[in-house]
Amino acid sequence: MVIRIGIVGVGKIARDQHIPVLDASPDFDLVTAASRHGRIEHGVTHTTIEEMLAAEDIDAVSLCQPPQVRFEAARVAIAAGKHVFLEKPPGATLTEVELLRDQAREKGVTLFASWHSRYAAGVETARAWLADKSLHSVHIEWKEDVRHWHPGQAWIWEAGGMGVFDPGINALSIATAILPGFFLTEGLLEIPANRASPIAADLHFTDAAGTPIRAEFDWRQTGPQTWDIKVETDAGTLLLSKGGSELRIDGVEQTLPPEAEYRGLYDRFAALIAAGESDVDVAPLRHVADAYLRAERRQVEAFED
Structure with missing residues (x-):
């Protein structure tokens, strides 16, 4: 059965990723x-999710709007008996995502908290290779130019917008x-004087074996x-680069499948719907919440877009 779906929030991520993948998917319409x-090119674009649900015969919704407003849209969709796909991060807080998970379970619909970077070409190969290895250290560098990737997007600097954790959560x-x-054992968040969210983060983690794990995020x-x-x-050094799309082990480039992050997400969503299951992993968001709890805060110069 083809799953009839509607998108909420037709912005850059919807146009660049969701719409092309859905248009090519055998599972979704x-x-x-x-x-x-x-606006989408085919079908009616409504002003609100309430209008869309009242007017359209659909099975699922994909929520692509900023995380600060996603809870209410998801709550309404689940109450209407629709399966729900949550763009990353799945919400602005851990508790709201857990409430949605419980609501979806009670309603008998699928809730999928998607993490697109997990579907990058090198991630599964890296996971399998590391599975039987002893770790010595981990260093994560996720540094990009916010002016290039998020021009004029004020919401990312507001409370709940996550700042540099918007891309950093992909690494997590x-x-x-x-x-x-x-x-997390310690960290530093650098917050511009005129913003509510950090522009950079330096985080130090460890695991049960005492492995030093450092993550450096920077939007400058x-x-x-x-x-x-x-x-x-x-057994050697593993390097995932370009967001997980390239993998080298001891400097040797590994052969990987073609990039298909969002195709992988929608394949997973369709499989969950068919199985009557949900996938609501909040581990990456929990690490962000821990950073806000435990890391030191330092004010830095104002940032102007």
């Missing part, structure tokens, strides 16, 4: 949307998929962008 500003989603459980990097995870082990 994108028939409608709800958005205050954007990969780390939580390929490494044993780890926890110009020129070449850095999305690397380096793992030193008893």
